Amino acid sequence: MNPMKNPRIIGTIAVIILLGLTPLAFAQENYAMRVITVGMCAAIAVYGLNIILGFTGQLNLAQGGFFGIGAYGVGLLTTDYDWSFWAAFVVSVIGTAVIGYLCGLIALRTKDEYFAIFTMAIGFIIFLVISRWEPVTHAHSGVNNVKFPEGGGLIDFESPVAMFYLVFAILLICVYTTYAIRRSSVGRTLLTIRTSEDLADAIGVRVGFSKQLAFAASAVFGGVGGGLYATVVGFIGPDAASIDKTFEFLMFILVGGMGTVAGPLLGSMIVTFLFELFQDFQAYRFIVLGPIIVALVIFAPRGIVGYLGGFVDRRNRRRRAEEARGADDDLDSTGASTSGGTGDHRARNVADGIESGAGRTGGTPSSEETK
Amino acid sequence: MTMLEIRDLGKRFGGLDAVKDVNLDVEAGQITAVIGPNGAGKSTLFNLVHGFYRPTAGTISFKGEDITHSSPHRTVAGGIARTFQTTNLFDDSTLLENVLAGRIVRSKSNVFDAVFHTPRHRRESRINEDKAMEALESCGVAEYRHDLASNVPQEVQKRTAVAMALATEPELLLLDEPAGGIPEEETVDFGNLIRSLPQRGVSVLLVEHKMTMIMDLADTILVLDHGQKLALGAPAEIQTNPDVIRAYLGSTAQEEN
Amino acid sequence: MTLFIQQLFNGLALGGVYCLAAIGLTLVFGVLRIPNLAHGALYMLGAYITYFFLTTVGVPYIAAIGIAAIMLFIVGVGLERLVFHPLRNSPHTHHMIAAVGAMFFFQALAQAIWGADFRRMDTPITGELRILGAEISAQRIVIIVTAVIVLALLALFIKRSIHGQTIEAIEQDRVGASLVGINPSMVSMLTLGLSALLATIAAGLVAPINLLSPTMGDALNLKVFAIIILGGLGSLPGAIVGGFALAIAETMTATYISSAVGEAVAFIVLVAVLAIKPNGLFTKAVQR
Numbered sequence: 001m002n003p004m005k006n007p008r009i010i011g012t013i014a015v016i017i018l019l020g021l022t023p024l025a026f027a028q029e030n031y032a033m034r035v036i037t038v039g040m041c042a043a044i045a046v047y048g049l050n051i052i053l054g055f056t057g058q059l060n061l062a063q064g065g066f067f068g069i070g071a072y073g074v075g076l077l078t079t080d081y082d083w084s085f086w087a088a089f090v091v092s093v094i095g096t097a098v099i100g101y102l103c104g105l106i107a108l109r110t111k112d113e114y115f116a117i118f119t120m121a122i123g124f125i126i127f128l129v130i131s132r133w134e135p136v137t138h139a140h141s142g143v144n145n146v147k148f149p150e151g152g153g154l155i156d157f158e159s160p161v162a163m164f165y166l167v168f169a170i171l172l173i174c175v176y177t178t179y180a181i182r183r184s185s186v187g188r189t190l191l192t193i194r195t196s197e198d199l200a201d202a203i204g205v206r207v208g209f210s211k212q213l214a215f216a217a218s219a220v221f222g223g224v225g226g227g228l229y230a231t232v233v234g235f236i237g238p239d240a241a242s243i244d245k246t247f248e249f250l251m252f253i254l255v256g257g258m259g260t261v262a263g264p265l266l267g268s269m270i271v272t273f274l275f276e277l278f279q280d281f282q283a284y285r286f287i288v289l290g291p292i293i294v295a296l297v298i299f300a301p302r303g304i305v306g307y308l309g310g311f312v313d314r315r316n317r318r319r320r321a322e323e324a325r326g327a328d329d330d331l332d333s334t335g336a337s338t339s340g341g342t343g344d345h346r347a348r349n350v351a352d353g354i355e356s357g358a359g360r361t362g363g364t365p366s367s368e369e370t371k
Numbered sequence: 372m373t374m375l376e377i378r379d380l381g382k383r384f385g386g387l388d389a390v391k392d393v394n395l396d397v398e399a400g401q402i403t404a405v406i407g408p409n410g411a412g413k414s415t416l417f418n419l420v421h422g423f424y425r426p427t428a429g430t431i432s433f434k435g436e437d438i439t440h441s442s443p444h445r446t447v448a449g450g451i452a453r454t455f456q457t458t459n460l461f462d463d464s465t466l467l468e469n470v471l472a473g474r475i476v477r478s479k480s481n482v483f484d485a486v487f488h489t490p491r492h493r494r495e496s497r498i499n500e501d502k503a504m505e506a507l508e509s510c511g512v513a514e515y516r517h518d519l520a521s522n523v524p525q526e527v528q529k530r531t532a533v534a535m536a537l538a539t540e541p542e543l544l545l546l547d548e549p550a551g552g553i554p555e556e557e558t559v560d561f562g563n564l565i566r567s568l569p570q571r572g573v574s575v576l577l578v579e580h581k582m583t584m585i586m587d588l589a590d591t592i593l594v595l596d597h598g599q600k601l602a603l604g605a606p607a608e609i610q611t612n613p614d615v616i617r618a619y620l621g622s623t624a625q626e627e628n
Numbered sequence: 629m630t631l632f633i634q635q636l637f638n639g640l641a642l643g644g645v646y647c648l649a650a651i652g653l654t655l656v657f658g659v660l661r662i663p664n665l666a667h668g669a670l671y672m673l674g675a676y677i678t679y680f681f682l683t684t685v686g687v688p689y690i691a692a693i694g695i696a697a698i699m700l701f702i703v704g705v706g707l708e709r710l711v712f713h714p715l716r717n718s719p720h721t722h723h724m725i726a727a728v729g730a731m732f733f734f735q736a737l738a739q740a741i742w743g744a745d746f747r748r749m750d751t752p753i754t755g756e757l758r759i760l761g762a763e764i765s766a767q768r769i770v771i772i773v774t775a776v777i778v779l780a781l782l783a784l785f786i787k788r789s790i791h792g793q794t795i796e797a798i799e800q801d802r803v804g805a806s807l808v809g810i811n812p813s814m815v816s817m818l819t820l821g822l823s824a825l826l827a828t829i830a831a832g833l834v835a836p837i838n839l840l841s842p843t844m845g846d847a848l849n850l851k852v853f854a855i856i857i858l859g860g861l862g863s864l865p866g867a868i869v870g871g872f873a874l875a876i877a878e879t880m881t882a883t884y885i886s887s888a889v890g891e892a893v894a895f896i897v898l899v900a901v902l903a904i905k906p907n908g909l910f911t912k913a914v915q916r
Binding site for chain 3: 053128
């Protein structure tokens with residue numbers, strides 16, 4: 001089937017186009033542009049969380065920390081050391097990648113609750129370092145006047161619209177990367193780990209190595225989001241690295257849908273909008289948001305895109321399953337590998353990936369060991 | 372040719388010997404069966420060969436190469452696949468997606484290939500799809516390929532587990548009670564599937580409780596009791612071996628006759 | 629030497645606090661198979677409620693801790709009913725996310741009522757004791773003694789009472805326990821209530837030494853998780869040994885090396901244990 005006829009892809013593209021057109025409506029309102037741009041920075045970090053939590057099924061509670069590393073990397077290098085934004089950005093992202101990879105060396109050996117506790121510790125330590133290491137990070141005074149990206153005389157990034165499109169372009173790369181991963185054997189590898197580590201092991205998946213890479217990738221996305229956040233906002237404080245950030249990211253991904261391509265983007269935008277509504281009582285918003293996240297996990301764990309996509313998938317699958325059984329006779333006679341029809345099945349299957357059941361895991365095959 | 376060579380293999384859990392001093396040669400192109408009462412160490416033996424457990428004694432070699440301390444990933448990449456006693460599939464995925472997961476170990480393309488949609492990635496996706504379909508067909512479940520694993524009958528699930536293992540392109544397949552839970556009238560069909568494997572270049576090592584099926588299928592049988600070898604030989608020898616009859620076959624054989 | 633004795637008692641007092649907090653967490657893990665990431669928030673809430681009754685209402689110190697402990701018991705039961713019970717069949721990531729949600733709710737609640745600033749809680753227990761030349765504040769002695777008494781009572785409760793025995797039975801074998809007619813959801817409620825109660829006692833005892841703030845539970849959360857991973861998730865003796873071991877290691881490194889290293893000890897322990905044995909030291913075979 002033509003991917004352009006897949007409702008999931010059409011939906012994703014529609015959301016992206018809609019987002020890309022927002023400057024037309026808000027170009028004169030700097031505040032609104034900034035809120036949306038900050039929301040997109042968060043969405044980039046959420047795409048990272050999606051790889052490790054949505055695809056691989058491991059709760060990463062350090063994502064706020066990696067966001068903070070990216071933000072502080074750009075913030076400190078462009079101010080105290082007077083680097084250009086681009087150099088600072090690249091170095092910060094490489095830095096988060098290295099730290100993520102090193103943390104992954106231990107994370108790859110842990111699973112489930114141990115993974116979550118380990119990453120919680122990592123996140124907390126990153127926060128402690130940023131909020132306490134006064135001589136380097138300025139602790140609670142934060143970092144002021146983070147540089148704008150240099151436009152090389154072509155683009156003026158001090159304009160909110162230019163900044164919007166910079167972040168938007170990077171966000172698009174993240175969305176596409178997520179899509180590409182999901183439909184490839186890399187994505188399939190991560191999804192097998194989410195469903196059952198033991199079974200993944202049995203079919204020869206390198207569980208630990210894959211987890212480490214997923215974690216490092218997640219950290220990189222966090223660093224990219226954080227680095228952009230620093231330049232968009234211009235001022236950063238330790239709360240850029242706090243567990244509150246991780247919590248916000250969790251909320252974004254839950255609302256949008258874990259393990260989906262469009263979910264993190266949609267969730268980030270919707271929840272950013274909700275946050276704006278609660279703006280006046282910023283400090284107390286978690287009184288409302290805490291119970292909301294609990295309710296979401298209990299009553300709607302698959303998120304908006306998860307449910308819509310699940311509906312589309314179910315319908316498609318039923319049709320295809322019937323077709324497959326109906327066409328069984330001629331398949332047997334021609335052989336699938338040579339029949340012209342299989343190319344068609346192929347495209348559809350790959351595009352849909354092992355998508356269904358996002359956020360759910362199957363039984364584990366550990367009964368084996370009890371014998 | 373000897374495909375798998377197990378020498379003096381042992382595994383202790385705490386103070387207990389789950390497997391002790393086991394020697395076994397699995398010949399290429401043959402079906403070798405392991406039988407024994409519950410707790411005899413059959414599954415442990417599989418876990419040792421597959422790399423889930425590390426042996427505490429002895430060696431395992433596969434095609435002349437030492438794999439005693441290989442990780443499951445390496446064992447599978449090297450050409451040994453397995454199925455589990457309880458059917459193990461990714462329940463939320465279709466059968467085709469399940470079998471495609473078996474192709475992961477043979478895939479070389481990485482994230483960059485996927486992102487840039489390189490020729491290698493395209494070629495590999497195509498090969499994976501073909502191989503997966505081939506495996507599904509040879510196990511006779513291609514018609515269910517778009518059904519969710521949790522929605523198909525037990526027998527189809529069992530066959531899909533075999534297909535998933537075959538998709539990894541093994542030379543040796545470890546089947547842990549492949550026909551368990553399958554209604555009696557379908558075991559003959561299932562036996563035919565297993566019998567066809569050596570012709571496809573896949574040798575089989577099998578644990579099974581259905582005695583008539585084993586006697587019919589296996590070329591060589593190893594009888595384990597309390598983790599140790601009780602007897603080793605062709606089905607006819609095993610059936611007449613007094614030790615085996617006393618320890619294990621006695622009651623079952625009478626029932627089945 | 630005097631300094632050492634002094635710090636040893638400080639370590640023991642801190643260890644008592646850690647034990648009380650860690651034991652509840654490990655019990656919850658043993659019975660519900662859930663790492664309750666909101667445990668630190670329950671501890672924080674316990675501290676504030678003790679503070680409220682002691683300072684605002686004006687009841688005696690012990691009574692304030694008692695009232696707060698009972699209130700937190702109810703909060704714990706509520707948490708089990710409203711959050712963890714509905715998620716009992718969900719994948720493990722879901723109840724952890726929900727626990728994080730609960731944690732933020734409690735923190736925001738405390739901040740809304742008592743503000744974000746640090747608060748000091750004065751204790752009626754004053755004075756110092758001289759032991760082997762070292763001056764130990766009476767509050768620390770009270771902590772050590774109370775911790776020992778509470779731990780002994782807890783042990784007695786688990787060994788002797790029907791409810792305690794069911795907790796132990798479920799910890800050891802969930803399926804078996806339900807076969808002999810124990811109601812697991814009753815026990816789950818009881819366990820979470822008990823864990824919140826123990827955390828409150830810990831918080832009430834240590835509050836006069838430390839300052840109160842809505843985020844005071846964050847650091848403790850990390851430490852108690854380090855303790856129970858060190859001691860083995862679900863193991864009571866492990867939590868006790870781990871609690872004292874971490875506390876003494878922390879005070880000693882803070883004294884003899886630097887306070888920053890002292891802060892980091894819990895983290896180092898956590899990472900080291902996970903690096904060596906990713907599933908914790910002394911993990912029980914049953915958990916597989």
